[in-house]
Amino acid sequence: MFRKLFSFKGGIKPDTYKAVSTREPIGIAPLPSTLIVPLHQHAGGRAIPRVRAGDRVLKGQCIGEADGWISSAVHAPASGKVLAVENRMAAHPSGLPTLSVVIEPDGLDEWACLHPLRYQALSPEKTRECLRDAGIVGLGGAAFPTHAKLSAAKQTAMEAIVINGAECEPFMTCDDMLMRERAEGIVSGAAFFRELLDPKKVLIGIEDNKPEAIAAMSEAAKRFGSDFEVIAIPARYPAGGAKQLIRALTGKEIPASRRSPEMGVQCFNVGTAYSAWRFITFGEPLVSRIVTLTGNVENARNWETRIGTPFREFVALGHPGHDTNGFLMGGPMMGFEIPGMDAPVVKSSNCVIAAATSLFPPPPAEMPCIRCGSCAEACPHELQPFELYRFARVKNFDRAREFALDECIECGCCAYVCPSRIPLVQYFRFAKSGVQARLREKEKAESARSRVERRKAREARAKAEKAERLAAGAQASGMDASKKTAVQAAIERARQDRETIQAGNANDAETGDRYDEGQPR
Amino acid sequence: MTRKPAIDTTKGSRVEMTEKFHRNEEQNKPDRPELPGSSATGFISPPYLSRNASVRRVMVQVLAALLPGIVVYAALIGPAIVLQLSIASVTALLAEAAMLKLRGRALFPFLTDGSALVTAWLIALTFPPIAPWWLTVIGVLMAIVITKHLYGGLGQNPFNPAMAGFAACLVSFPALMSQWPSVTAPAHFIDQAAAIFGGARSLDALTSATPLDALKTALRLAGPGATVSAALADTNIYGYVAGRAWEWVAAAYLLGGLWLAGRKIIRWHAPAGFLSGLALISAACWLSDPERFASPLFHVFSGGALLGAFFIVTDPVSGCISGKGKFIFGFSAGILAYIIRVFGGYPDGVAFAVLILNLCAPLIDALTRPPIFGMKKK
Numbered sequence: 018m019f020r021k022l023f024s025f026k027g028g029i030k031p032d033t034y035k036a037v038s039t040r041e042p043i044g045i046a047p048l049p050s051t052l053i054v055p056l057h058q059h060a061g062g063r064a065i066p067r068v069r070a071g072d073r074v075l076k077g078q079c080i081g082e083a084d085g086w087i088s089s090a091v092h093a094p095a096s097g098k099v100l101a102v103e104n105r106m107a108a109h110p111s112g113l114p115t116l117s118v119v120i121e122p123d124g125l126d127e128w129a130c131l132h133p134l135r136y137q138a139l140s141p142e143k144t145r146e147c148l149r150d151a152g153i154v155g156l157g158g159a160a161f162p163t164h165a166k167l168s169a170a171k172q173t174a175m176e177a178i179v180i181n182g183a184e185c186e187p188f189m190t191c192d193d194m195l196m197r198e199r200a201e202g203i204v205s206g207a208a209f210f211r212e213l214l215d216p217k218k219v220l221i222g223i224e225d226n227k228p229e230a231i232a233a234m235s236e237a238a239k240r241f242g243s244d245f246e247v248i249a250i251p252a253r254y255p256a257g258g259a260k261q262l263i264r265a266l267t268g269k270e271i272p273a274s275r276r277s278p279e280m281g282v283q284c285f286n287v288g289t290a291y292s293a294w295r296f297i298t299f300g301e302p303l304v305s306r307i308v309t310l311t312g313n314v315e316n317a318r319n320w321e322t323r324i325g326t327p328f329r330e331f332v333a334l335g336h337p338g339h340d341t342n343g344f345l346m347g348g349p350m351m352g353f354e355i356p357g358m359d360a361p362v363v364k365s366s367n368c369v370i371a372a373a374t375s376l377f378p379p380p381p382a383e384m385p386c387i388r389c390g391s392c393a394e395a396c397p398h399e400l401q402p403f404e405l406y407r408f409a410r411v412k413n414f415d416r417a418r419e420f421a422l423d424e425c426i427e428c429g430c431c432a433y434v435c436p437s438r439i440p441l442v443q444y445f446r447f448a449k450s451g452v453q454a455r456l457r458e459k460e461k462a463e464s465a466r467s468r469v470e471r472r473k474a475r476e477a478r479a480k481a482e483k484a485e486r487l488a489a490g491a492q493a494s495g496m497d498a499s500k501k502t503a504v505q506a507a508i509e510r511a512r513q514d515r516e517t518i519q520a521g522n523a524n525d526a527e528t529g530d531r532y533d534e535g536q537p538r
Numbered sequence: 539m540t541r542k543p544a545i546d547t548t549k550g551s552r553v554e555m556t557e558k559f560h561r562n563e564e565q566n567k568p569d570r571p572e573l574p575g576s577s578a579t580g581f582i583s584p585p586y587l588s589r590n591a592s593v594r595r596v597m598v599q600v601l602a603a604l605l606p607g608i609v610v611y612a613a614l615i616g617p618a619i620v621l622q623l624s625i626a627s628v629t630a631l632l633a634e635a636a637m638l639k640l641r642g643r644a645l646f647p648f649l650t651d652g653s654a655l656v657t658a659w660l661i662a663l664t665f666p667p668i669a670p671w672w673l674t675v676i677g678v679l680m681a682i683v684i685t686k687h688l689y690g691g692l693g694q695n696p697f698n699p700a701m702a703g704f705a706a707c708l709v710s711f712p713a714l715m716s717q718w719p720s721v722t723a724p725a726h727f728i729d730q731a732a733a734i735f736g737g738a739r740s741l742d743a744l745t746s747a748t749p750l751d752a753l754k755t756a757l758r759l760a761g762p763g764a765t766v767s768a769a770l771a772d773t774n775i776y777g778y779v780a781g782r783a784w785e786w787v788a789a790a791y792l793l794g795g796l797w798l799a800g801r802k803i804i805r806w807h808a809p810a811g812f813l814s815g816l817a818l819i820s821a822a823c824w825l826s827d828p829e830r831f832a833s834p835l836f837h838v839f840s841g842g843a844l845l846g847a848f849f850i851v852t853d854p855v856s857g858c859i860s861g862k863g864k865f866i867f868g869f870s871a872g873i874l875a876y877i878i879r880v881f882g883g884y885p886d887g888v889a890f891a892v893l894i895l896n897l898c899a900p901l902i903d904a905l906t907r908p909p910i911f912g913m914k915k916k
Binding site for chain 2 (some may be wrong): 345401403
């Protein structure tokens, strides 16, 4: 079908390296010897552990309960014995430990009792709660809890939901293979999202370098009529960035300061739609995902992998080459180096790349910026990266924010094209963390100040009350006129003190509120 | 039996490698902030892929684009230009090395980045090819030592180094800077070389005015009766459109410049702005009085217009950033160059126009900052 496509500016066209991992169908990764399931795999609050060492768990049993609304539950990926609930290395660039449930699978793979979700009979609130308790989060990489994205804005009617099958990162093919093999499930999941958000259209965006996926998805979408459109978009990184895809399909540009539902759009990854469908149809919580294993390996392939599988056991499936000198999680543009092979596959692990010097040569010497402007041309958010770099370098974070540091999505296009080979993304992360640190400092100072003031106020009030009490006592016992006036004056003073203090507090509260609104977090 | 570990799962090797290759001047500069995930903390940052681009690659392509112009220059005006290019190149590299040493910077990455050579070549190409060797040396030193390194080296200079060098010599040595070789009777290479090294400056037999200079003088000297068409009738000086021999050199610069633009080493905005500015104002004057003002074609193909349009106005460091900014920069430089040429005291005005616009570049940048994704006014 012909359709007007919008274009986002900038972007790059790196080699894709995708074909190598699409030759074989999705494989089922074998049961690992241990499963290390972090309780914090999603954006928002860490799940609260619900099992103890020694417990027997069933596959799909909840082992961590969502803590608050922006949080998600965590489930056992296999039946077995809980060995420990302790801090283990996280699949995060920092490699810092995070509370994890360590399970020794018993090999029976016995499911807990599952119930399909009859969401038609439930209120939307209840449905969203169920999704949260099923641990459904965005599988595109950010792992934002899906239920929290499934409410429309109050003022704006939903125009479209965008299903993201663009998969623009080089090497990565997990979404491609999922769409080729399980298109029905994805589209059904999208239909479920539609019931909750009630948009006019469901737009499925796929980069045009995935003809098989486009064919499979178009076939599956037919069943749902003309509201479902599968749209091929020109392959250009970062077309799979939510904001870029929304721009390409709807023409809307969503700034960092706004949420997409406020502008009538919401975006979900194909993997998310699929896992939501598995949950409503079979009652299965999110315990596994498709992970691409590629790069410097003999056998590049996609694997349906249990969450919690240690990377050491996972990468062995692909037989990495001897010259492998590290592993990346995520794509080569926005991914990171896995801090240690004992870290586990988590919900946001879409791709693991065995790195070698032949694939990712070490960067050459960094040169000074020559202001050539290539970065500004490549930036999909139309920023001026070289200016941001200049300000980040001298730690002038306020100026960097004037040049819209907050809009940077860290896609890496600028660093990719830079002839001076400046690690621009690093500079921007540095500046962003600097901004955060300053905000925290400010908050700390604020709260210290208000604590001191509250204490002063408390003391003054106590003093005033005491004076009033004494005065009242003196009045009752009867006094001469001069004493009476003195007491009267004291009472008056005390009241005035109290009033000024209260007025001051009220002012503080007001400025405090304004401050909160003014600062994007 | 110990098996060789299949994979080095600690990232040690990778970090080591980064340190080896990544350690360089920029990272060791004291003012560089400690970046999160820099090799100090053990990570190489994404993106792990990069385009095969480098400053050197950019500069080498600029030099390559100058070659057609140089070949035509050497063929039509005399091979002395090759001598001048060599003098300028050697001086530039020595000056660059000395300054890097004084500033405590690594020699290798900066000496081989090609930027000093680009400056040197531009100076050689804008100076008279029979200028004495020491004049070229002064021009290059002015460019590399003062304009480039005293302002912080590569990427930091607010002025175009080559144009600053040219302007300094033009105002300091006006006579020497206007001794151009005659193109009607090209001197032998030996004579030109003697002029460069000999120091004997009684060169009247060797020199003649450039077309721009000749036209200006003709119009001034001949008084009120003089007309452009009468002056230009002398094809020995003026060639087909803008000067015998020189117009072909300009055409070769145009060719090289278009190649650069095609490879996206330079963007089209600044040259287009410069040439349209120059053409527009010269067309306006020419249409108003064709007897007093030369045609746009004459102005575009004479003097430093085409060299300037593609190789000087396009300097990213001292120019503007956004496409709009680049166009405004070029357009204003074109108009200014014409005004200096026609109404000013110098036969050509490209250098002064570019230097003045260098001063305005930060302002133009501030006024033409492009809107950001999601923040555009409807």
